[in-house]
Amino acid sequence: xxxxxxxxxxxxxxxxxxxxxxxIQKSSLPFEISAIVDRSFQKKQDLIGKIPAxxxxxxxxxxxxxxxxxxxxxxxxxPLFIIREALDKKKNVVTANKFLLAQHGxxxxxxxxxNGVKIGFEASVAGAIPIIRNLENIFWYEQIPLLEGILxxxxxxxxxxxxxxxxxxxxxxxxxxxxxxxxxxxxLDINGTDAAHKLALLASLISKKWIDYNNIxxxxxxxxxxxxxxxxxxxxxxxxxxxxYHLHDGKMFLSVEPSIIRPGHYLWDVEFENNAIVFxxxxxxxxxxxxxxxxxxxxxxxxxxxxxHIIQGNYNPYIANDxxxxxxxxxxxxxxxxxxxxxxxxxxxxxxxxxxxxxxSENHISIASVHQDAxxxxxxxxVDIIIVTHKCYxxxxxxxxxxxxxxxxxxxxxxxxxxxxx
Amino acid sequence: xxxxxxxxxxxxxxxxxxxxxxxIQKSSLPFEISAIVDRSFQKKQDLIGKIPAxxxxxxxxxxxxxxxxxxxxxxxxxPLFIIREALDKKKNVVTANKFLLAQHGxxxxxxxxxNGVKIGFEASVAGAIPIIRNLENIFWYEQIPLLEGILxxxxxxxxxxxxxxxxxxxxxxxxxxxxxxxxxxxxLDINGTDAAHKLALLASLISKKWIDYNNIxxxxxxxxxxxxxxxxxxxxxxxxxxxxYHLHDGKMFLSVEPSIIRPGHYLWDVEFENNAIVFxxxxxxxxxxxxxxxxxxxxxxxxxxxxxHIIQGNYNPYIANDxxxxxxxxxxxxxxxxxxxxxxxxxxxxxxxxxxxxxxSENHISIASVHQDAxxxxxxxxVDIIIVTHKCYxxxxxxxxxxxxxxxxxxxxxxxxxxxxx
Numbered sequence: 001x002x003x004x005x006x007x008x009x010x011x012x013x014x015x016x017x018x019x020x021x022x023x024i025q026k027s028s029l030p031f032e033i034s035a036i037v038d039r040s041f042q043k044k045q046d047l048i049g050k051i052p053a054x055x056x057x058x059x060x061x062x063x064x065x066x067x068x069x070x071x072x073x074x075x076x077x078x079p080l081f082i083i084r085e086a087l088d089k090k091k092n093v094v095t096a097n098k099f100l101l102a103q104h105g106x107x108x109x110x111x112x113x114x115n116g117v118k119i120g121f122e123a124s125v126a127g128a129i130p131i132i133r134n135l136e137n138i139f140w141y142e143q144i145p146l147l148e149g150i151l152x153x154x155x156x157x158x159x160x161x162x163x164x165x166x167x168x169x170x171x172x173x174x175x176x177x178x179x180x181x182x183x184x185x186x187x188l189d190i191n192g193t194d195a196a197h198k199l200a201l202l203a204s205l206i207s208k209k210w211i212d213y214n215n216i217x218x219x220x221x222x223x224x225x226x227x228x229x230x231x232x233x234x235x236x237x238x239x240x241x242x243x244x245y246h247l248h249d250g251k252m253f254l255s256v257e258p259s260i261i262r263p264g265h266y267l268w269d270v271e272f273e274n275n276a277i278v279f280x281x282x283x284x285x286x287x288x289x290x291x292x293x294x295x296x297x298x299x300x301x302x303x304x305x306x307x308x309h310i311i312q313g314n315y316n317p318y319i320a321n322d323x324x325x326x327x328x329x330x331x332x333x334x335x336x337x338x339x340x341x342x343x344x345x346x347x348x349x350x351x352x353x354x355x356x357x358x359x360x361s362e363n364h365i366s367i368a369s370v371h372q373d374a375x376x377x378x379x380x381x382x383v384d385i386i387i388v389t390h391k392c393y394x395x396x397x398x399x400x401x402x403x404x405x406x407x408x409x410x411x412x413x414x415x416x417x418x419x420x421x422x
Numbered sequence: 423x424x425x426x427x428x429x430x431x432x433x434x435x436x437x438x439x440x441x442x443x444x445x446i447q448k449s450s451l452p453f454e455i456s457a458i459v460d461r462s463f464q465k466k467q468d469l470i471g472k473i474p475a476x477x478x479x480x481x482x483x484x485x486x487x488x489x490x491x492x493x494x495x496x497x498x499x500x501p502l503f504i505i506r507e508a509l510d511k512k513k514n515v516v517t518a519n520k521f522l523l524a525q526h527g528x529x530x531x532x533x534x535x536x537n538g539v540k541i542g543f544e545a546s547v548a549g550a551i552p553i554i555r556n557l558e559n560i561f562w563y564e565q566i567p568l569l570e571g572i573l574x575x576x577x578x579x580x581x582x583x584x585x586x587x588x589x590x591x592x593x594x595x596x597x598x599x600x601x602x603x604x605x606x607x608x609x610l611d612i613n614g615t616d617a618a619h620k621l622a623l624l625a626s627l628i629s630k631k632w633i634d635y636n637n638i639x640x641x642x643x644x645x646x647x648x649x650x651x652x653x654x655x656x657x658x659x660x661x662x663x664x665x666x667y668h669l670h671d672g673k674m675f676l677s678v679e680p681s682i683i684r685p686g687h688y689l690w691d692v693e694f695e696n697n698a699i700v701f702x703x704x705x706x707x708x709x710x711x712x713x714x715x716x717x718x719x720x721x722x723x724x725x726x727x728x729x730x731h732i733i734q735g736n737y738n739p740y741i742a743n744d745x746x747x748x749x750x751x752x753x754x755x756x757x758x759x760x761x762x763x764x765x766x767x768x769x770x771x772x773x774x775x776x777x778x779x780x781x782x783s784e785n786h787i788s789i790a791s792v793h794q795d796a797x798x799x800x801x802x803x804x805v806d807i808i809i810v811t812h813k814c815y816x817x818x819x820x821x822x823x824x825x826x827x828x829x830x831x832x833x834x835x836x837x838x839x840x841x842x843x844x
Contacts, residue, residue, distance in 0.1 A: 023705055027563060128706035130560045137736070138552045138727050141449060266712075269691060283445055284550035284723040285714035290688075292707035301706035305560050312737035314559070320734075 006031040006311050009060030009091075011082055012073035013038040013047060016096055016123070019300030020070070021047060029304075031068075031311055035060045061085045068310055070303060071095040072123075080104055087111045087119075094306040096123035096299055099188075102197035102213040105204070109318050109325060118316045120306025125198040126151055126275040128298030129291040133309065135205040136317055143282035144206045147245040148266075148422065151198040151256075153273035153293040154182045154189035155221050155241040159258075160271045163233060168226040181273050181294075191220035192241070192256040199243040202277075203254055206245055208317075209328030211254065217333040219257040223413050228343055231371065231386050232260055232417070239417060240267055251331040259420045260341055266422075278422075334395040339368065339419040342389065342397070344404065345382040345412035353385060355409055363400050366390040382411030394418075428453040428733050431482030431513075433504055434495035435460040435469060438518055438545070441722030442492070443469060451726075453490075453733060457482045483507045490732055492725055493517040494545075502526055509533045509541075516728040518545035518721055521610075524619035524635040527626070531740050531747060540738045542728025547620040548573055548697040550720035551713040555731065557627040558739055565704035566628045569667040570688075570844065573620040575695035575715040576604045576611035577643050577663040581680075582693045585655060590648040603695050603716075613642035614663070614678040621665040624699075625676055628667055630739075631750030633676065639755040641679040645835050650765055653793065653808050654682055654839070661839060662689055673753040681842045682763055688844075756817040761790065761841040764811065764819070766826065767804040767834035775807060777831055785822050788812040804833030816840075 008031055010017055017038070024033060033051055037060050038044060041053040052059065060066055061082065069086045071079050071093065079100050083093050087108065095101065101108065101121055112119045122132045126149065135144075150156050154176055161172040173190070176182035188194045193213075200213035221241055232239050242259040245252070261268060266288050270276040275293030280286055292298035317323040346352045353372070360367060371386040389397075401414050430453055432439055439460070446455060455473055459482050460466060463475040474481065482488055483504065491508045493501050493515065501522050505515050509530065517523065523530065523543055534541045544554045548571065557566075572578050576598055583594040595612070598604035610616045615635075622635035643663055654661050664681040667674070683690060688710050692698040697715030702708055714720035739745040768774045775794070782789060793808040811819075823836050 019705075029563065128703070128709070130556060133560055134552060134556070137731070138555055141451065141726060141730060142723060281550070281720075281723065283441075283719040285717070285720050286712075287550070288710065288712040290708075290710040290712075295707070297705040298707050301564060301703065304563060308563060309559070309737075312559075312742075314736045315731075315734035 003030075006067045007034040007065050008032065008307060009034060009063065009066040009069045010036045011038075011057070011060065011069060011071045011079075013041065013044050014072065014074065015296045016072040016299045016303065018047060019296035020072070020303055023297065023300055023304055029308070031307065034066055035063060057082055057085070061089065064089075066091060068092040068094060068307060070307065071097060072303065076100050076103065083108060084111065087115050087117060090115045090117055092117045092120070092310045094120040094303055094310070096121075096303060098124040098194070098197040098201060102200045105201070106210045106325065106327070113318050113321075116319060118310050118319060120310055121201070122306045123299045123302035125201050126277060127291065127293040127295065128302055129275055129277060129289045129293070130302070130305065131202065131277050131289055132205065133305070134289070135202065137315060139281060139284070140317055142284055144245075144279050145247045145282065146422065147202060147206060147277065147279040148420075149199070149202070149243045149277040150240060150267055150270050150275055151243045151277070151293070152189050152195040152241060153275055154186060155195070156270065156275070157181045157273045159221065159224075159229070159239055159241060162224075162226055162229045163238065166226065166230070169222070169224060190222050192218040195241065195243045195256045199245065199254060199256055203245045203252070203330075204325065207252060207328055208323045208325070210325040211328060211330065215254070215329055217255040217257070217330075221258050223415055224258055225415070227384055228341075228415055228417065231343065231384075232341060235388070237262060238268060240270075242267065242420060248336070251335070252328070253333055253336055254330040255333050258417050260417050261420045265420065334393060334398075337391045337393055338421075339391050340389045340397055341417040341419065342387045343415045344385045344387070344410060345414070346385055346409050347411050348378045348381070348383045352409055355407065356385065356387075356404065359400050359403050359407070360387070360389075363396045363403075365392045365396050365400060388419075425452075428489045429456040429487050430454065430729060431456060431485065431488040431491045432458045433460075433479070433482065433491060433493045433501075435463065435466050436494065436496065437718040438494040438721045438725065439492075440469060441718035442494070442725055445719065445722055445726055451730070453729065456488055457485060479504055479507070483511065486511075488513060490514040490516060490729060492729065493519060494725065498522050498525065505530060506533065509537055509539060512537045512539050514539045514542070514732045516542040516725055516732070518543075518725060520546040520616070520619040520623060524622045527623070528632045528747065528749070535740050535743075538741060540732050540741060542732055543623070544728045545721045545724035547623055548699060549713065549715040549717065550724055551697055551699060551711045551715070552724070552727065553624065553699050553711055554627065555727070556711070557624065559737060561703060561706070562739055564706055566667075566701050567669040567704065568844065569624060569628060569699065569701040570842075571621070571624070571665045571699040572662060572689055572692050572697055573665045573699075573715070574611050574617040574663060575697055576608060577617070578692065578697070579603050579695045581643065581646075581651070581661055581663060584646075584648055584651045585660065588648065588652070591644070591646060612644050614640040617663065617665045617678045621667065621676060621678055625667045625674070625752075626747065629674060629750055630745045630747070632747040633750060633752065637676070637752055639677040639679070639752075643680050645837055646680060647837070649806055650763075650837055650839070653765065653806070654763060657810070659684060660690060662692075664689065664842060670758070673757070674750070675755055675758050676752040677755050680839050682839050683842045687842065756815060756820075759813045759815055760843075761813050762811045762819055763839040763841065764809045765837045766807045766809070766832060767836070768807055768831050769833050770800045770803070770805045774831055777829065778807065778809075778826065781822050781825050781829070782809070782811075785818045785825075787814045787818050787822060810841075
């Protein structure tokens with residue numbers, strides 16, 4: 001008697017879909033790809049071979065024999081339609097789509113639970129790093145007060161490139177695009193939204209509540225300039241775009257923002273397009289996971305491991321009703337204290353520093369250090385004043401930046417960076 | 423109706439057992455500790471409370487209701503008896519005992535398979551780092567040509583301490599013992615056997631064959647001196663005790679030995695008692711896991727996660743017959759080429775260097791660099807000659823060390839270290 005092989009329907013033969021097909025063809029795995037849906041399937045016949053293919057989602061959705069659908073199309077509208085339909089038809093779902101899950105995960109996970117099927121989403125966060133399964137299974141019983149991650153390879157590449165190759169932001173971005181590390185429209189990477197999608201999924205797993213990514217404090221790297229990178233480097237620090245989950249005094253703080261880290265920080269050496277996640281376990285101590293955050297095969301392998309996880313019938317906390325997600329909301333980050341780096345491009349004229357320090361003092365911001373590379377002669381170009389503060393509330397920083405803008409001292413955009421304490 | 427709670431029998435209320443009891447008491451977990459066996463259970467009544475306890479293993483082994491036994495006694499003979507009995511009685515087993523598994527794993531895993539029960543051994547390798555489950559589940563379908571690990575916290579602590587605090591080996595060892603990081607008899611840690619036990623288990627998982635730890639090439643750190651640490655540091659390198667699995671041209675090489683790594687190596691910043699594992703996935707790229715290698719709670723958490731893994735009925739490759747372990751044998755490491763660091767304590771007299779270089783040359787060892795801090799005047803104390811070779815076969819190194827010993831040039835033990843290429 002022939003052993004029953006689970007049947008997979010694959011949506012999307014782009015980079016990840018092709019990688020997945022390649023791995024499957026080279027391996028001996030206990031399932032079969034029964035159908036492929038791709039809008040330009042006709043141009044990909046050499047890849048597809050004898051597998052039934054179409055541009056019509058019905059080929060997979062209407063096939064009652066298909067147990068698991070894999071969605072690696074990207075975008076939101078079509079995947080949302082497909083995944084809803086698949087869950088309604090009691091098919092398990094594997095997706096790499098963090099955007100979709102961050103936006104519609106609450107409804108989709110609820111639907112999956114009602115229908116007794118699973119959603120695998122390992123590939124949606126940090127590519128090949130198996131952080132979802134490690135949080136969902138191995139560390140599900142651990143208390144995790146702190147998690148920090150470099151969850152976006154594009155911004156990490158740009159920041160590394162600015163530091164090591166002394167390139168300013170636009171050049172570094174262009175390099176990333178040339179290398180295929182940034183989208184033609186890199187807005188979601190640069191402005192922090194992509195990392196916020198991923199952090200929302202991780203924070204939901206840790207807190208066992210549903211976190212809406214819209215409630216995460218997010219700042220991008222788009223206003224950083226080579227000056228910020230070189231000043232922080234002179235001080236012995238590095239700038240990283242860090243996604244952070246922090247439980248402190250019973251309050252949950254969530255942020256994605258460019259942050260200053262010190263030597264010895266776990267994420268110090270995570271460079272270029274690598275991703276990494278560090279977390280504290282109350283019992284098990286500090287953990288770090290480092291790996292490829294993107295790419296055809298790394299992402300495809302995570303999809304494969306989700307497929308196998310479902311086929312093996314392994315534990316899934318949502319279906320097991322160990323996790324009945326309710327919405328939860330992070331506390332406003334303004335309630336949290338930090339030391340800050342501030343760069344102020346100002347007019348090069350007498351009295352400016354006095355004006356600035358007066359405003360800081362009135363707002364109870366205590367200065368740890370001030371730096372200015374004054375030109376020998378006054379100039380019409382703005383000069384940078386760099387201030388590092390002692391710990392203060394973030395709202396004080398917002399206050400003084402507003403005041404400085406009104407006072408017309410600023411000759412360009414002020415930049416501030418939080419100092420990471422960990 | 424009350425939900426059925428799986429029943430656990432706990433052998434051993436030492437450091438790990440007590441940590442486990444504490445975590446369980448503080449958490450809400452779907453199982454109960456039904457009995458405890460500990461040789462001095464009478465002195466630990468405040469910990470044990472109302473749980474039935476005894477020094478007699480029969481209390482657990484003869485209890486037909488117990489589903490899972492946890493063995494955290496340590497040693498080999500008693501645990502071997504207990505685990506055999508438990509498996510015969512179709513009880514699942516969770517153990518932190520790498521020594522036992524490395525010695526008797528082949529028979530024990532076979533027995534578990536025959537009886538349809540599982541052996542969880544996450545805690546046996548690298549403490550809190552979930553490497554076993556990640557290899558057994560998430561990366562089971564990956565091809566892994568290279569794994570390197572710092573699997574022994576004691577030796578990593580000693581080497582870090584020698585470098586950062588400029589202490590010689592005996593002082594650094596004494597420090598480690600004072601801090602509870604080394605056993606009173608640290609031989610198994612120092613001579614590499616403990617790491618070899620762990621590497622054998624990891625290599626078995628990766629190769630899906632059974633690897634006997636006795637076939638691993640093992641060298642300890644006991645003959646390293648502060649000179650070796652400071653010389654390699656001057657060259658810009660670090661010395662780490664590295665456990666290595668390497669599949670090369672179809673041959674498997676396994677080694678545990680003090681090795682020289684370059685800056686940028688993944689394990690460069692893994693310091694003091696931390697453990698870390700790096701591996702290459704053919705598809706998923708490079709991965710690194712860092713965490714606590716030992717300690718009461720970190721080890722206990724791994725035991726707990728194994729208990730939950732069994733209770734959840736998750737996939738286990740041995741029971742699923744996806745892995746029918748047969749013995750496999752690594753290739754002799756002498757067939758592998760490396761660059762080497764060699765320190766030769768020699769008599770401080772004319773002609774010695776000429777004699778040495780002649781012997782190297784006759785054995786086709788090409789010298790990359792030679793260092794000698796010659797005292798201004800000749801002395802009766804031996805002086806160190808440091809040689810870094812180009813790539814050569816390891817047997818050539820053994821050859822020349824034999825020849826040098828016979829030639830009476832050496833005034834003490836020669837030390838050599840392999841240069842890690844990765």
